Amino acid sequence: MKFPSIDDFNNTLSDINKYIHKTPIVSSSSLNKIYNSNIFFKLELFQKTGSFKTRGAINKLLKLSDLERNKGVITISAGNHAQAISWACSQFNIKSKIVMPFDASPSKVEATKSYGGEVILTKNSMMDECNDIKEREGLTFVHPFDDIDIILGQGTVGLEIIEKLNNIDYAFISIGGGGLISGIACVLKSINPKIKIIGVEPINSNVMTKSISSNKPETFDTNINKTIADGLAAPFAGNLTFEFVKKYVDEIINVSENEMIESMRVIIERLKVIPEAAASACFVPILKNKLSIKKNTNSIIVLCGGNIDLDKLKKLF
Amino acid sequence: MKFPSIDDFNNTLSDINKYIHKTPIVSSSSLNKIYNSNIFFKLELFQKTGSFKTRGAINKLLKLSDLERNKGVITISAGNHAQAISWACSQFNIKSKIVMPFDASPSKVEATKSYGGEVILTKNSMMDECNDIKEREGLTFVHPFDDIDIILGQGTVGLEIIEKLNNIDYAFISIGGGGLISGIACVLKSINPKIKIIGVEPINSNVMTKSISSNKPETFDTNINKTIADGLAAPFAGNLTFEFVKKYVDEIINVSENEMIESMRVIIERLKVIPEAAASACFVPILKNKLSIKKNTNSIIVLCGGNIDLDKLKKLF
Numbered sequence: 001m002k003f004p005s006i007d008d009f010n011n012t013l014s015d016i017n018k019y020i021h022k023t024p025i026v027s028s029s030s031l032n033k034i035y036n037s038n039i040f041f042k043l044e045l046f047q048k049t050g051s052f053k054t055r056g057a058i059n060k061l062l063k064l065s066d067l068e069r070n071k072g073v074i075t076i077s078a079g080n081h082a083q084a085i086s087w088a089c090s091q092f093n094i095k096s097k098i099v100m101p102f103d104a105s106p107s108k109v110e111a112t113k114s115y116g117g118e119v120i121l122t123k124n125s126m127m128d129e130c131n132d133i134k135e136r137e138g139l140t141f142v143h144p145f146d147d148i149d150i151i152l153g154q155g156t157v158g159l160e161i162i163e164k165l166n167n168i169d170y171a172f173i174s175i176g177g178g179g180l181i182s183g184i185a186c187v188l189k190s191i192n193p194k195i196k197i198i199g200v201e202p203i204n205s206n207v208m209t210k211s212i213s214s215n216k217p218e219t220f221d222t223n224i225n226k227t228i229a230d231g232l233a234a235p236f237a238g239n240l241t242f243e244f245v246k247k248y249v250d251e252i253i254n255v256s257e258n259e260m261i262e263s264m265r266v267i268i269e270r271l272k273v274i275p276e277a278a279a280s281a282c283f284v285p286i287l288k289n290k291l292s293i294k295k296n297t298n299s300i301i302v303l304c305g306g307n308i309d310l311d312k313l314k315k316l317f
Numbered sequence: 318m319k320f321p322s323i324d325d326f327n328n329t330l331s332d333i334n335k336y337i338h339k340t341p342i343v344s345s346s347s348l349n350k351i352y353n354s355n356i357f358f359k360l361e362l363f364q365k366t367g368s369f370k371t372r373g374a375i376n377k378l379l380k381l382s383d384l385e386r387n388k389g390v391i392t393i394s395a396g397n398h399a400q401a402i403s404w405a406c407s408q409f410n411i412k413s414k415i416v417m418p419f420d421a422s423p424s425k426v427e428a429t430k431s432y433g434g435e436v437i438l439t440k441n442s443m444m445d446e447c448n449d450i451k452e453r454e455g456l457t458f459v460h461p462f463d464d465i466d467i468i469l470g471q472g473t474v475g476l477e478i479i480e481k482l483n484n485i486d487y488a489f490i491s492i493g494g495g496g497l498i499s500g501i502a503c504v505l506k507s508i509n510p511k512i513k514i515i516g517v518e519p520i521n522s523n524v525m526t527k528s529i530s531s532n533k534p535e536t537f538d539t540n541i542n543k544t545i546a547d548g549l550a551a552p553f554a555g556n557l558t559f560e561f562v563k564k565y566v567d568e569i570i571n572v573s574e575n576e577m578i579e580s581m582r583v584i585i586e587r588l589k590v591i592p593e594a595a596a597s598a599c600f601v602p603i604l605k606n607k608l609s610i611k612k613n614t615n616s617i618i619v620l621c622g623g624n625i626d627l628d629k630l631k632k633l634f
Contacts, residue, residue, distance in 0.1 A: 024341040027361055030431070045589045046343055107586075114347070267626060269424075272362045272591045272623030306589035310582060314631055 001243050004152060006190050009183070012152040013159050016058045019091060020156075021047055026299075028270045033085055035286060040266075042161055045275055045306030049111070051231070052180055052304050053084035053144075056153030060142050061088050063149050068302050074139040076100075076126040079108030080232045080278075080305050081144040086117030097139065099130045103145065103296040105230055107309045126235075129167055143177045146175030146238025155183025156262040162187065168195050169297035172282040175199045175208045175252065177234040181258045185248035186303065198291065199245065199252040202227040208245055210243055213235040228316070231278030231305055241268030253291065255284040261310050261316050263287050267303070274313070318560050321469060322421075323507050326500070329469040330476050333375045336408060337473075338364055341616075342481050345587045352603060355615045358584075362592055362623030366428070368548070369497055369621050370401035373470030376460050378405050380466050386411050391456040392604045393417075393443040396425030397595075397622050398461040403434030414456060416447045419429055422547055424626045462494030463555025472500025478617055479504065485512050486614035489599040491621055492516045492569065494526045494551040495558030501619065502565035515608065516562065516569040517599040519544040519577065525562055526569045528554040545574055545633070548595030548622055570608065572601040576599075578633050580604050584620070591630070596620040 023046045031039050044052045061073070063141040072095030075085050082098040089096035096117040100109060104121065112119050122129045134141050143150060157180070161168070171188055173181040178199075185197040198279050204227035207220035227233055237245075245252075255263075263280035266287060267273065283301050285291055293299060330418060340363045349355055361369045379389070389412030389547040392402050399415040413434040417426060421438065423551035439446045451458050459600050460467060474497070478485070488505055490498040518526050521544040524537035534554040544550055554562075562569075572580075580597035584590065600618050602608050612617060 021343075023603060024343075026341075028337075029365060048346060050589065082353060268591060269627055272367065274585060274589045274591065310586055314634060317627060 001005065003244070003247065004148070005185055006187065008152060009159055009187050012059055013156040015062055016153060019058045020055055022160055023047055024025070024162070026271060033269055035293065037293055037297045039286060040165060040300045041271060042157065042300055042302045043273060043302050044157055045273060045279060049083040049087045049115070050152055050305055050307040051080040051084065052157055053080045054088060055156050056179060057081070057084035057088035057142070057149035058091070059153030060147060060149045061092055064140060068140040071095060072137070072139050073142050073167045073190060074099070074130055074134050075142045075254045076130045077144050077145060078233055079105050079112070080231050080307055082112040082117070082119070083108060083115065083307070085142055085210055086112045086115035090116045097133060098236070101124045105307070105309055105312070108307055144252035145179030145234070146240050148240060150179050151183045151240065151244065153183070154180045155187045157302060158187030162191055164184055165298065165300060167298050168300050170198060170293060170299040172198045172285060172299065172301045174232055174278050174282045174302070175201045175245070176182040176232040176278065177238050178208055178245055180304055181249060181301070182241045182244030186244060189248045197249045198285060200285060201252055201254055202229050202232055202281060203254045203256055205229065205233045206254050207234055207237045208242070209254055211242050212246065212252060217242040221298065222257060229260055229277035231276060232281065239250060251291070253285045255281050259284045259288055264317060273303065274286045274306045274308065275303045276305045279305050318431065319466070320503055320561070320564065323504065323513070324477055326472045326504050329359060330378055331471040333372055333473065336365070336375045337372055339477055340364055343514040348587055352610065353612045354610055356603060357482060357615065357617045358519060358588060359617055360476065360590060361621045362620050366400040366404045367622055367624040368397040368401065368587055369471055369474055370446065371405060372473050373467035373496060373498055374398070374401035374459070375406035375408070376470030377464060377466045378409055378411060381457060388444055389413060389454070390459050391416070391445045391447055391451050391455050392459045392461060394461050395550055396422050397427070397548050397624055399429040399434070399436070400425060400432065400624070403429045403432035403594045403600050404457055405437055409551045414425060414450060415449070415515070416443045418443060420628055422624070422629070425624055428624070429494070455532045459461060462496030462551070463557050465557060467496050468500045468557065468561065470500070471497045472504045474619060475501035475504030482615065482617060484615055485617050487513045487515060487610060487616040489515045489517060489602060489616065489618045491549055491595050491599040491619070492518045492562070493549040494555050495525055496555070497619070497621055498566060499558045500560030501606060502563060506565045515602060516565045516566045517602060518545050518569055518571055519549055519598060520573055522546065523571050524551055524554045525559070526571055529560050529569060534559040546577055546594035546598055548593060549598065562626045570602045572598050576601045576605055582634060590620065591623045591625065592620045593625040596622050
């Protein structure tokens with residue numbers, strides 16, 4: 001398989017730049033002191049629509065033909081990709097339909113609708129429902145992660161990290177379907193193969209961990225063990241993202257529900273930002289000493305989204 | 318009275334630059350859409366120690382004589398200035414004592430101690446307690462707001478705003494003792510006298526509003542009507558800050574406790590950051606249409622701090 005080059009990512013960033021925010025990177029002296037190293041947080045939760053998904057969504061829509069744009073697009077999503085597609089389509093006047101699980105976060109459903117997309121809630125297989133409508137209406141399916149244009153879009157986060165920090169030792173990135181880590185890991189490793197890339201999955205939704213173990217993309221029944229990190233509850237690993245993770249990711253660490261909640265609390269208190277659990281997950285390895293970070297090294301934690309209901313947040317603490 | 322020049326503020330920023338963060342400015346497309354104008358938020362809650370107070374504290378300490386530094390400093394504060402002085406003193410190995418009200422926010426007391434300062438909690442007049450210790454131990458008193466070096470430090474927020482945004486129409490800044498608004502208003506008006514400067518005070522702690530009415534710096538019993546915006550509960554207006562506000566501030570708007578809470582909620586949901594009530598206060602005038610903002614104009618909201626206990630936050634919603 002041929003992986004993208006840095007030029008491919010740079011071209012993508014040029015294409016999508018005017019639609020997205022360049023998000024800040026912050027750190028906390030007190031956290032640095034506790035962990036004897038420099039921990040930087042990429043605040044992708046400030047991205048338009050509240051998560052990194054907007055990068056890939058815009059990039060994908062830019063690649064559609066006129067015919068495809070005219071007919072409209074359809075996708076499946078627990079929430080962040082839904083919002084991103086709905087918003088991105090509104091930028092280009094493209095009709096969008098989004099199939100979401102019936103128990104999706106209410107604020108994510110509301111936000112998706114508010115950007116103009118049509119939401120279809122389902123208790124059945126999202127993919128089946130999506131395929132039915134797609135065939136019937138001739139829509140183009142936009143995959144939430146297993147698409148090279150989506151991966152190229154998400155990877156632009158990596159370019160923004162490298163622009164600010166030229167001496168990273170470790171990068172921590174959450175894994176749902178794997179689109180974000182595929183893009184960022186490819187960028188970081190291409191620039192400096194010594195950067196350790198650590199993927200993070202909830203124990204309750206660790207399809208990529210299982211896929212790496214069995215050496216093939218696995219599926220996962222996300223209804224058996226629910227995770228609060230809805231953004232990471234991917235029912236299968238992508239064929240593409242599996243290849244990227246196999247090539248570029250050094251380690252995948254699994255984290256518990258309580259660990260993600262504790263991490264949210266620390267991030268809220270120390271950094272004054274609201275991460276959703278999918279984002280707080282990737283700070284757990286440092287917070288709970290799950291792997292040994294060398295002293296005086298530099299870590300980047302990608303806080304990938306901040307879309308959480310305030311009422312849900314309240315109940316967690 | 319002679320007011321500082323832009324050069325004075327620029328020199329201050331050069332002096333303190335290496336100790337402080339340059340904080341980001343963000344906006345929310347959905348808020349902009351709702352209010353038909355561009356609303357920018359200066360995230361000074363990302364400042365070291367969690368509030369703008371660090372700017373003035375560092376600047377003041379840089380101005381002390383060797384003798385003063387060797388003897389140590391003392392101050393009074395409800396919390397943010399306390400943390401800032403404690404942390405800033407730790408940068409220069411200066412001993413610090415901080416008199417705080419007995420009911421100060423526990424996280425602010427803890428943070429102040431953690432930076433190395435000695436905390437004295439009192440139920441009596443903080444100023445009396447402070448003066449006693451100061452006399453006895455020969456310490457130097459660092460005023461939380463009524464000091465030109467403090468005002469110069471806080472005003473550097475204004476320079477960072479102007480660096481990013483050259484077409485501001487309105488600036489909204491909370492008023493406690495008035496140090497922050499004095500500095501920022503002086504910077505902004507010096508650069509463009511057409512910028513409207515709006516000060517914001519809680520109805521329950523509006524000593525500057527009262528001072529402007531009576532045309533002299535007033536005192537205020539902060540124990541009669543408690544405000545959740547502890548950062549704004551100043552028991553008196555400063556002599557200096559009163560003069561700055563009189564000269565540079567166009568209007569002061571008073572806001573209620575519930576309005577500040579509603580504003581916190583909107584900021585948390587839309588911007589994914591945690592403002593303390595003292596910070597959320599200054600978004601209330603736009604949120605609740607308390608003054609008419611012209612369409613397609615640019616407003617800057619200074620989110621001055623984010624130091625709030627998570628447990629207190631939970632109880633507010």
